[in-house]
Each structure stands twice: as structure tokens, then as C-alpha cells.
Amino acid sequence: MKFQIITPERPVFSEEIKQVSLPTVEGEITVLPHHVPLVTLLKPGELRYIKDSQEQTLAVSGGFAEVRPDGSVVILADTAEHAAAIDLTRAEEAKARAEKLMSEARHRDDVDYTALASKLEKELARLRVGQKYKKIKIHNIG
Secondary structure, rough: EEEEEEEEOEEEEEEEOOEEEEEEEOOOEEEEEOOOOOHHHHHHHEEEEEEEOOEEEEEEOOOOOOEOOOEEEEEEEEEEEHHOOOOHHHHHHHHHHHHHHHHOOOOOOOOHHHHHHHHHHHHHHHHHHHHHHHHHHHHHHO
């Protein structure tokens, strides 16, 4: 099935795949060829797709997924990053910064808690996906 991931910055991926698993607000779903059409909200988490018998993993930070009547799948993601490209040190630092901002925000009235919580959730998803990918890679090499 035709599969596309698009972020506000750029198209990330556009190829034929066998299946895709998505982190939706209702839980994870797997889309196979001939899936019923749907539109759903994505939450920050792990997106996995299978192409040529190999599973690929990305961290997404939210957005929308559409399964079209023709069977194609389009992801409009806020951000999407291949697991192999996630720098774990930078992800840890970003998570720590987000946690610090949340902690400092508790003492102020003019803070957008929803935005801070969303940022923290995004950084936690990146970190989880990056750590999982690195563990699998090390396990497969060793």
C-alpha cells in the first residue's frame, strides 16, 4: 500500500509498504492493505512500518493519520524522526529541560501547562523510541 509521512518542514517518507502500526489517542492500531477508511489523531509515540520484510521505526509527536478509500495511508505528523537518527544524549537533555520547565511552571500563573506537557510527552516518546532502537541494534550485533 502507498504510505506517506509528511511534517510541516518536509515530506519524510513516501513508498510502498506492507503494513504500518500507529500510536493513536485510542491506542495502537495496525493498518494492513484493504483496511477500512478512517481518520484518527496520533499521539506521541512509536510508528512502525514494514517494507521489504524489514521493520522501520520512527518517533512521531502527534498529528493525524488517514487511511484513504484507495488503501493509501497518509500521516500528517507534527514531527517524525527515524529511530536511527535519534541522538540519545540530546533526547535526554531535551527531556531534562522539559521536566525543569514543568517544575518551574508550578510556581507561576502565566504558564501554558498543556504546551509544556505536550513538549514533555514528545521528548519522552523520542527517548523511548531511541532507546528501544539502540537496544535492538546492540542485541542483533552481539
